[in-house]
Amino acid sequence: MTTPTPEPTAVLEAAQRIQGIANHTPVHTSRTLNQQTGHQIYLKCETFQRVGAFKFRGAYNAVTQLTDAQKAAGVVTHSSGNHAQGLALAAKLLGVKATIVMPDNAPAIKKAATAGYGATIVTCPAIEREAVCAQLIEEHGYTLIHPYDNPNIIAGAGTAALELLQETGPLDMLFTPVGGGGLISGTALAAAAVQPNCRVIGVEPATANDAQQSWQSGEIVRLTAVPNTLADGLRTRFVGEHNLPIMRQYVSDMMTVTEAEIIATLQYLWTRLKLVVEPSAAVALAPAFTGKIAPSGQRIGAILSGGNADIAQLAPLLTA
Amino acid sequence: MTTPTPEPTAVLEAAQRIQGIANHTPVHTSRTLNQQTGHQIYLKCETFQRVGAFKFRGAYNAVTQLTDAQKAAGVVTHSSGNHAQGLALAAKLLGVKATIVMPDNAPAIKKAATAGYGATIVTCPAIEREAVCAQLIEEHGYTLIHPYDNPNIIAGAGTAALELLQETGPLDMLFTPVGGGGLISGTALAAAAVQPNCRVIGVEPATANDAQQSWQSGEIVRLTAVPNTLADGLRTRFVGEHNLPIMRQYVSDMMTVTEAEIIATLQYLWTRLKLVVEPSAAVALAPAFTGKIAPSGQRIGAILSGGNADIAQLAPLLTA
Numbered sequence: 217m218t219t220p221t222p223e224p225t226a227v228l229e230a231a232q233r234i235q236g237i238a239n240h241t242p243v244h245t246s247r248t249l250n251q252q253t254g255h256q257i258y259l260k261c262e263t264f265q266r267v268g269a270f271k272f273r274g275a276y277n278a279v280t281q282l283t284d285a286q287k288a289a290g291v292v293t294h295s296s297g298n299h300a301q302g303l304a305l306a307a308k309l310l311g312v313k314a315t316i317v318m319p320d321n322a323p324a325i326k327k328a329a330t331a332g333y334g335a336t337i338v339t340c341p342a343i344e345r346e347a348v349c350a351q352l353i354e355e356h357g358y359t360l361i362h363p364y365d366n367p368n369i370i371a372g373a374g375t376a377a378l379e380l381l382q383e384t385g386p387l388d389m390l391f392t393p394v395g396g397g398g399l400i401s402g403t404a405l406a407a408a409a410v411q412p413n414c415r416v417i418g419v420e421p422a423t424a425n426d427a428q429q430s431w432q433s434g435e436i437v438r439l440t441a442v443p444n445t446l447a448d449g450l451r452t453r454f455v456g457e458h459n460l461p462i463m464r465q466y467v468s469d470m471m472t473v474t475e476a477e478i479i480a481t482l483q484y485l486w487t488r489l490k491l492v493v494e495p496s497a498a499v500a501l502a503p504a505f506t507g508k509i510a511p512s513g514q515r516i517g518a519i520l521s522g523g524n525a526d527i528a529q530l531a532p533l534l535t536a
Numbered sequence: 537m538t539t540p541t542p543e544p545t546a547v548l549e550a551a552q553r554i555q556g557i558a559n560h561t562p563v564h565t566s567r568t569l570n571q572q573t574g575h576q577i578y579l580k581c582e583t584f585q586r587v588g589a590f591k592f593r594g595a596y597n598a599v600t601q602l603t604d605a606q607k608a609a610g611v612v613t614h615s616s617g618n619h620a621q622g623l624a625l626a627a628k629l630l631g632v633k634a635t636i637v638m639p640d641n642a643p644a645i646k647k648a649a650t651a652g653y654g655a656t657i658v659t660c661p662a663i664e665r666e667a668v669c670a671q672l673i674e675e676h677g678y679t680l681i682h683p684y685d686n687p688n689i690i691a692g693a694g695t696a697a698l699e700l701l702q703e704t705g706p707l708d709m710l711f712t713p714v715g716g717g718g719l720i721s722g723t724a725l726a727a728a729a730v731q732p733n734c735r736v737i738g739v740e741p742a743t744a745n746d747a748q749q750s751w752q753s754g755e756i757v758r759l760t761a762v763p764n765t766l767a768d769g770l771r772t773r774f775v776g777e778h779n780l781p782i783m784r785q786y787v788s789d790m791m792t793v794t795e796a797e798i799i800a801t802l803q804y805l806w807t808r809l810k811l812v813v814e815p816s817a818a819v820a821l822a823p824a825f826t827g828k829i830a831p832s833g834q835r836i837g838a839i840l841s842g843g844n845a846d847i848a849q850l851a852p853l854l855t856a
Contacts, residue, residue: 242562244584263810264564490583490843492810523810531851 221461224409226371227378227402230277234375237309238273239265241376243383246489253504254511258387260380260519263493267333269449269522270376270399271302271363277372278361279306287312292358294345296322297449298522299363304335315352317345364398365456374402377416380517381406387414388514393499393521394418394427394470395450397459403519404466414517415468419499421445421478427455428470431463446478446530449496449522473502481505483534485520494525541781542687544729547694547722550597554695557629558593559585561696563703566809573824574831578707580700580839583813587653589769589842590696590719591622591683597692598681599626607632612678614665616642617769618842619683624655635672637665684718685776694722697736700837701726707734708834713819713841714738714747714790715772717779723839724786734837735788739819741765741798747775748790751783766798766850769816769842793822801825803854805840814845 244259262270279291290313293303300316307314314335318327319342327337340348352358362369376399377390390407394400400418407414420427424443430436438454445451455463463470473481482498484505485491497520503509504516564579582590599611610633613623620636627634634655638647639662647657660668672678682689696719697710710727714720720738727734740747744763750756759773775783783790793801802818804825805811817840823829824836 247586266567268808268810486812486847488588490588490812492806492812527806527847528851528854531848534848 221458222367222371222405224405226367227374227406227409230273230368230371231375231378233280234273234276234372237276238375240379241265243380244489244491248488253507254513255504255509256513256515257504258380258384258515258517259501260376260517261491262376262519262521263491263497263523267298267301267305268524269298269302270373270519271298271522272305273375274369274372274398274402275299275302275306275361276309278366278368279310279312281368282312282359286359289357289359290315291361292317292349292352293361293363294349295363296326298524300326300330300335301333303361304330304333308334315358317349317352319345362456364396365458367458369398370402370458370462371405372402373399374406376519377403377406377517378410380519381411381414384515384517386411386515387517389415389417389509390517391417391419391500391503392519393447393450393496394420395452395496397427397455397463399519399521400427400467401459401462404462408466416466417469417471417503418463418467419471419473419503421447421450421499422472422474424450425472426453427463428472430455430460431467431470434464436460446475447496447499449494450499471503471508473499473506477502477506479533482530487534491520492523492525492527493520494522495530497521497523541778542691542725544725546687546691547698547726547729550593550688550691551695551698553600554593554596554692557596558695560699561585563700564809564811568808573827574833575824575829576833576835577824578700578704578835578837579821580696580837581811582696582839582841583811583817583843587618587621587625588844589618589622590693590839591618591842592625593695594689594692594718594722595619595622595626595681596629598686598688599623599630599632601688602632602679606679609677609679610635611681612637612669612672613681613683614669615683616646618844620646620650620655621653623681624650624653628654635678637669637672639665682776684716685778687778689718690722690778690782691725692722693719694726696839697723697726697837698730700839701731701734704835704837706731706835707837709735709737709829710837711737711739711820711823712839713767713770713816714740715770715816717747717775717783719839719841720747720787721779721782724782728786736786737789737791737823738783738787739791739793739823741767741770741819742792742794744770745792746773747783748792750775750780751787751790754784756780766795767815767819769814770819791823791828793819793826797822797826799853802850807854811840812843812845812847813840814842815850817841817843
């Protein structure tokens, strides 16, 4: 680790930096959902965040913390997902040049969206993206803004949960999806800062439970192949070195859900709650929605992490 | 007419009756939408109303105004759409028996949703539904709650615009979709009550412009066949006798949009604003979204009337 692991107060500092820049996203509730599950459920709708996902929060927080020399040189990352767009927009707003390394088979729409925020797109075979990133850093002096293994990304991601906890008051449990561990570790820090009695629980697709294994064992478990799950934001093979210690200290439990449970939850969010969420976001609600959490009237929060779904691809999976 | 046409103050009275029962729905805005259109646009999200559409407001208002004898006998309507669900839920909450006449080819999911709110479903050939309704009224003494040609339905529908205008402050224009005229006439009354300088504008699919013709001519124009439009909530063939006088007095303009414009607006609302809206709701935003309103920085409201969309059917129409 090149930088220290953040403390809970880092989330409070990040919240100050993004105030008025990131959207203070709404919290949705549903009488029907509460009746069906036997809980009081609060959904933090990061679908309505800038770039359509919580990723903007951490990216903006991270870029603000660069030195003037780093800002002048520019930033780089490798991502074809929401972090790419979040970093591109954050850099643009702060007048910093951003270069995004994407696999050459990334969907054209994702390249276009990222380029639309003013970033330079560099494409390469997926297997070479870390190497290409490293080369760009050496050549141009760019600063790498890692998608999740970065203290300022973690603290920024935690501001969504901070807003939720400040709005709802005491929650018994707070669920987030887990990919590389940025959102869960930031969320755990936020709860530690303002509601240490709230149980923070991470959820993964069953096919991608490396974070659960890592959290249980204390060692970073690396999947040998990209996991096969509809939740494209959670196909990360391993959590970060900054993320795991925070998860070990502050996360109460790690759960998994099946692909069928993800689809059922996604369908409910789209058709009944009228929220366009991506499959990764449905993962956070799936345990409470599918009855994995006994209906004991608990106050439950879930971070709906993003809404950048391929609707035409997913719609045929809906059963009614 | 059996009852007088409502005055603007009727909307204020309806708002008192539905307070705490209907959802006070959120108003969404988008930096990107404002940049693209050159306006300040405020979207009243009735997608998040109970039963997923504004129709609950008028139905609840109407049932509360029945006499005790009428409540004891029960209510009836003919609808396979949002009014059916709105009336079913309103009646259930007020302890009133509801019977809904639906065409026998209505989708099973719509029958199930309406029955789920406790209503009795009676099916018949579509052409006979008025006659079946009349027969039920004669046999059982039910009170007809018409989907739009009813002063209390109109006043209740206007409460969405009332909330919007109270939240945003002065608007230059306020758009609603127009089917039978319940929402546009209620909206026009709401504006007359609290912001008489706001121009209220109705929008129809070009294939279903009976209301535009009626508003221009002063006579109710009746389409001879059910119009062919994706906006299934707006396939009404004629406006109501209570609706047209209000529209003539208070509505500033009536516009039409093409099917292609409806689809383009729907796509933007789903994919960029992450809102599941039905095609009828997209109709309200279509004029401002597609550039029919010159980009002069005006403050524009649009009522996103509902979110009960058949996602699997519509998704293939999205282009990217």
